[in-house]
Amino acid sequence: MDAEAYDRWYDEHNAIFLTELRLLFSVFKGGKGAELGAGTGRFGSAVGADVLLDLNRDMLSLAKKRTSDLVLGNMCDPPFREGAFDYGLFSFSLGFSGCADLGRLMILPFKRDIYIIDVDRDNTEELYINALEASFGPFRLDLRRLIDVATSLGLHVEGPVNARINVDGHAVTVFAVRLFRPF
16 A cells, blocks of 8 residues: 555544554553564654554655654564563554464563554455455454464463444454563
8 A cells, every 4th residue: 555545544543543552552562662563663653652653655755754764674584682671562463464473473572561463354344354454464363363472472362442433334343452571
């Protein structure tokens, strides 16, 4: 998808964006963080992420207006050392990433928390999923599998919290979840 069209969609659907932010903030704890698959940086900048990482140069060029610490890279193999950040944020990116090793992604490089906000495929109209896939490619995120992988790694789960929203006439369920290490 064209970076400017992607960013403009959020301008034109600001009420949806604000609903999604409220959902994310309902589980968010803060700290030094990085958003992986940041796109134009709307969510990461809203929560104060220190670094935005994306594979798309055009997305990152638009993210410059929101923050200056940008990294061109693949979220499936983040170029950060172990424990570099308190938290990692995946906002509407994990489902399209194709990352085969969710376990590795959840462990590195985050000390404490992983926040995920995305579409709950099982509770969203199939026509909307088809439209997403036409723009971004296959949507592979399964919320139940994600939670199973997280708990198998010893992570605790807060949430998911859900919101049902109307996106261009489609009933869409969005979730936010916090995965964290117990201390």
